[in-house]
Amino acid sequence: MATxxxxxxxxxxxxxxxxxxxLAQRERLVRAAAAFKSDxxxxRAPARVEQVISRVRxxxxxxxxxxxxxxxVYRAMISAFIDLELTEHHRTAAPDND
Known part of the structure; x- marks a missing residue:
């Protein structure tokens, strides 16, 4: 009991x-997941988002x-992680111009 x-x-x-x-652990996994997704x-995986929301509820x-x-809270967090993963996905999928 709080005093x-x-x-x-x-x-x-x-x-x-x-x-x-x-959250830091989750971010590392999100970054890793980006490598397995082709587009x-x-x-965005809307079906997966709804699966997660149902589970956490x-x-x-x-x-x-x-x-x-x-x-x-989860919808806000997932949205932020999707943005991060899209950035990661685009970074790793971008052709090397060197």
Whole structure:
């Protein structure tokens, strides 16, 4: 049980450290995935996005978290990672002009 606002904030800061570490791991995997996809549609993968959203909404329910909040966070995160992966995909697919 939290004892003060400062205590709550310290706990949130500690969780943020863990979340950022997990996001870094996810980013490395997203960058690796770009190499296996042949086009932008493969990167965008709308069916996969919906599969992930369905799964994390169920996980949120199991964890007594708001499925709506989790979905909104995941949609924002996935959108950012799709942008990153598209950049990575274009970079690795670009012909070498040297």
């Amino acid at each position: 003060s606002l400062d205590d709550v904030r310290r706990r949130i800061d500690a969780l943020d450290s863990q979340v950022v570490g997990l 932008e549609q493969g990167v 169920a996980l949120a329910t199991e964890q007594d978290a708001s499925p709506e909040v989790v979905e909104r």
